[in-house]
Amino acid sequence: MNQRRQLDASKRLRKMHEDLLRAYGPQHWWPAKTPFEVILGAYLTQNTAWKAVERSLENLRLAGALTPEGLRRIPLAKLRRLIRPSGFIMRKAPALKAFVALLYKEFGGSLEAMAAMPTAALRQRLLELPGVGDETADAILLYALGHAVPVADEYLRRIAERHGLVVLPAGRAKISYDDLADLTRRAFAGDAEESRAQLFNEFHALTVAVGKAHCGRAARCEGCPLAADLKSNS
Template sequence: MSPPPSRKTILTQVYQRLFAAYGPQRWWPAETPFEVMVGAILTQNTAWANVERAIARLKAADVLSPAALRRLPLENVASLIRPAGTFQAKARKLKALGELLGRYGDDLARLFNERPLSDIRRELLAVHGIGPETADAILLYAAGNPSFVVDAFTQRVLGRLGLIKEKARYEEVKTLFEARLPPDPALFNEYHALLVEHGKRTCRKREPRCRSCPLLDLCPTGQAALG
């Protein structure tokens, strides 16, 4: 009997199957790296369509820049981003982001370059409103660094595949990917986006569509559900 496939092999197969099923996802939808950073904060606990509306309002007011967000009173920022929900809290986070960039002369290249990735990540995590998922989204999608993003979709799909425990910590899941995949930002980008797509379309929270799932033969949860 052949040994069971390693987690590295399974992760590679999952990626290939999802890419074949859904195609390239072309993330992150934004015009500039700073817009990615703003979007990474605004998307916390809300649907992307709401983020788009909030960003459109920031653009229309011509304040989608670190300096403008620092200058603008908190109440005005909150009012502009109202469609993204929890707008008072998110306004404070955006202003904190503006302060961070201000320390680097509003130059993203100075923030992101010439330092180990772990140092940049630590600095991001020290900013009000930036947790691990937001920090990694910024590092991957705004800065092009190989920092895997873990979100609720990733946790759900990996849990059902039996690759992580139900309550696995964020860093454990991140390490699972980063230790077994080449440190390729384009791969991490696509992989995360594909897991989100899979979680929305097929491996849904309720009533997952296991029968038509491209991962069924890899998935103990799906096989058990279908008997």
């Protein structure tokens, strides 16, 4: 994609954020009471609907495992049972245990100490953990630890592809995670640095909102807040 086109795409995405905010209002994300709950949710929501995650979180709450210490103490077999509603328990339970082990081994059990690590190094450290890909690492960084990183997900990918915001290189079937994250970073590059974490937070929540309401596997463009952008650029 040439530079001019990249600039146009990032400006359009920035405007789409305003259009979504006007249509839906602030989303108040992430739906959790504590940063640790955000982290649990980021793992449990992989390939799973949020309703199922809520049932798992409630099980963990009743078992006193919604804190780092509580989760550390709970035996693995019991953890598997508690998170059963979210599925993939053989993968997710050990992954959660690995996160807590890292938290205690390297940060004394403190999320504040973990959050104080520089973004790039912390992101790399998270990606080395089992069960953590780009989206989970960035959701933890942004929503639980307050780092200004964009979260790119399937909803954003659909919007970017359907609106022609990125051009797929020959032979590639999907936009890469990094391309989507870069596009989002460029869209908000003109905003004050101190407001960027909040903007990335809101933008991700809003793209999920429009994705659920209109831009799922099939696009339902009628009445969509982004229909004007689609029309004027198609």
